Amino acid sequence: MEIHQPAGVAESRPRLLLVGNPNVGKSVLFKNLTGRYVTVSNYPGTTVEVARASSTWDAGATEVVDTPGVNDLDQANEEGRATREMLARHPDALVVQVADAKNLRRALLLTLQLAERRRSSVLVLNMMDELEARGGRIDLEALSERLGVPVVTTIASEGRGTDDVIRALPTGSRLAVDQGLVAKLEDAYARNRARLEQVNELLQGVFALEQPTQPTFGVRLGFWAMHPVKGLGLLAAVMAGLFWLVGLVGAGTFVDLMEVGLFQQRLNPALLRVADAVLPFPHEHRIEELELTVEIPVSPVHAVPLGSSVREVEVPEYELTGPVVGWRRAARFGHDLLVGEYGLLTMALSYSLAIVLPIVATFFFCFSLLEDSGYLPRMAILVNRLFRAMGLNGKAVLPMVLGLGCATMATMTTRILDTRKERVVTTLLLALAVPCSAQLGVLMAMMTRLSLPAAALWIVLMVAVVFLVGWLTARVFGGGSSDLILEVPPMRRPQLANVTTKTMGRIRWYLVEVIPLFLLGTLLLFVLDRLALLDALARVGRPLVVGWLGLPAETAAAFLVGFLRRDFGAVYLLDATIGPNPALDEHQILVAMVTITLFMPCFATFLMIAREHGRKVVVAMTLFIFPFAFLVGGLIHRLAGWAGL
């Protein structure tokens, strides 16, 4: 009998499709098979993107494709769609189904669906260590016979069994399970129930697993983490830890090391000297005494100093020592473009690499740690109630927390939410009020200039805006929200290798995304400064910035570059707030912080929102966000002035 298969692209070279439930170790096996690490994630649904790489065992002759974890191939969600499409596109590819050996029941449900699609496959039972630790046993021979495909066992995290998988590949065969009954059923639910019946039959006498006798530490921690009381305590501790690491160590110590220690004390003077040698014109740079203090922060205002170093170095500002004529004019232009006050090297690179990078890297490290440990779904459970009020469910906490790292990345992750309404509301909140880590770090630094009540006001205001806007949009925006159904993976000790690769992957993504925008922003400032438009801009923005917000006219430039990147704007403001004679007083810092926080995160986010939700949504959001930011900023200016803050 001929088998009808959807028309696909002709196979140019053999392909393997890795398919499996979420969280079974698929990504780790993918890495073992290809030598390449993609995402190792403990949160169901973070691997929405499909990863491909070449095999290692046959010198790259085979292409290995990792698909998002799915529980049900008929599922209507993003993961289901992506995996279905991959299967349809490669009708002849061998499927390597990865299963959690402990949870064979759910794996076989997927196996049956593959059988219905008449796929050839190899079944890999991963996490055999955990099965053995639990005293479980599987009759591999019987299982293999009943399914009609080879069955291999692995411990992917230790790299064991990979060779067996490779050896089994040529013997991969079509699943031999009778699917006549299921095929006749119309309704998805009825089909799944029929499959479950069949799974029970298949597992008869093949699989045994006892209930765990005494809970391990991981199990107990996992239980606490979602407990209504202990869980909130743990959440507070996690948040405090995150704040300490990212807000104080990352944005304080690491930034100091990079910005003062590396850039201002060493790199910038060297760059200046090179620029002066290559592009000479009569000028002399100002010499400043720069002090680097390395300290371990204990609280926002206390720190344990470790040491300090003072260096007298040249800074980009200079005075002319003679007339600049002829070709020297061009030399000066190049000099300023590269190492001037708005220089591509001195400003863009030091902003992005010395200030933003350390903060973002620390955040991504923490996030990957939380992700790998299995904590994030538990966080979703804890905040579920709260998010319900905003027409969201607890799952939305993942993009929100990731948004504390990078709003663009987080906007992409809103795909894991079930309804369009949830995706749009979450995106709006991300764009409006969730500051990304770079900005948060900068804001944190600005906050040290604020009094306690003013700082508290800023925090309360941001939280209030999130909930108020969320609550309102949930009411205004039509469409359904969904109830929480979330699998809770076991808590595991995060593996350093996984955490580092995930962190590195995110940092790389971020740098590619960010550095061009910093260069662009700096270039814009440089051009405006050159054309003497910065002053003109300050004049145009005067009514808004001075009249409405009560800020000095020069800060208009901060809001202008804030359009490009919110954190760029914030860094710019930070420059104006710290230093010997700050341009902003405490009240103005508060107003500036509020306004810049509510700004659209950055141009990249803007593009991402357009990509994910369409042009109409992005226009509506922009039209809402900018006036809203200025409105709230102005109101705070008046309110706080009246309250004496």
Place this chain on the structure above:
Amino acid sequence: MASPKVAWGAKGGFQLCPLCGFEFQTDDTLCRHGCPLRSHCGLIRCPGCGYEFADRPSGILGRIRSLIAPREAWEEEVCALVPLRTLRAGARAEVVSVRESRGDRRSTLAVYGLVPGAEIEVVQRTPAVVVRIGETELALDPAIADEILVREPPGDPKSPAP
């Protein structure tokens, strides 16, 4: 004699089987045709799956009646069916029915093994209900847990090994 069940029962004498979700008319069942007990037995057999359940009068009148009237044996059995949400943490139970509601939720739950007949253990109740089905831990909105009817095993909460 007009049976009070039709008057009190679900609209137009329609019944929803709590086990399989099959919807049928009371008059179509064997209970109305040839059952010697007729209206005295108080149970209705679902023509779909054969499950027998109580045709309990609903509404205020019914509630008042059930308050006054002594419980009969069959009522005891039916009362053993409770929404999942009411179970305490640590309780084990057998899922009896998952109510059909919006979208493909029943099917989603089925994928995790949460189907009638499954043995479950309640891990916690708030802020979300977390149940363990075999090796799977699943967090559910309380609203969903309300729609799942379970039967607690009689006596001590010890369930047979799967």
